[in-house]
Amino acid sequence: MNPTIKWTIADLEVGVVGTERAAYEWPYRSAVESGVHLMSSSDAPVTPPDWRQGISTMILRESKASGAVSGPDQTIGLADAVRTYTINAAWQDFAEDWKGSLEVGKVADLCILDGDLETIDPHDIPAMQVVTTVLGGKVVFERVTESVA
Numbered sequence: 219m220n221p222t223i224k225w226t227i228a229d230l231e232v233g234v235v236g237t238e239r240a241a242y243e244w245p246y247r248s249a250v251e252s253g254v255h256l257m258s259s260s261d262a263p264v265t266p267p268d269w270r271q272g273i274s275t276m277i278l279r280e281s282k283a284s285g286a287v288s289g290p291d292q293t294i295g296l297a298d299a300v301r302t303y304t305i306n307a308a309w310q311d312f313a314e315d316w317k318g319s320l321e322v323g324k325v326a327d328l329c330i331l332d333g334d335l336e337t338i339d340p341h342d343i344p345a346m347q348v349v350t351t352v353l354g355g356k357v358v359f360e361r362v363t364e365s366v367a
Contacts, residue, residue, distance in 0.1 A: 219244055219302075221258055221275040222265035228281035228288040241289035246276050250298050255309050258302035273299045273335070274343040296335055326355040 224244040231240035242248075249256045258276070260267040276299040279289050308318025317325050330350040335343065351359035 219246070219256065219258055220261045220265060221272040222260055224279065224288070225271060225275040225282045226265060229283045229286065231288065242292065245292050246294045247292045250294055255306045256302045257307045257310050268344065269303050270346060271344045272303070274340050276302070277340040326352050328352045
């Protein structure tokens, strides 16, 4: 699923499919509770390839334009949302033995943010700054910060 599409068009859906169907579109919780290995993507360039917005959307299900909640019973928690971009996506690729989670022997692909996803307000997740990106165990991006002299 592409959670960022839900965020982008939530207000428009009601006029097209009605309130009840709009609330159920992108049924994250139903999928997770049914045991589906739910995966997320951006379908870039359909939406920006920013997993942080996707995580926020799955937790909140708020519209980009109005902030209205569409389908509050289809929200999922942080851990389930993160899994849609990590271990579940690796499972889909038949690659969960070598990627998708941080374990000895697996490739180290990770993104370090400037805050704690478990304690931050989910509304603020998209604005969290990427501090470091590691791909295959090698640092490929590191935010340069100015030091105070």
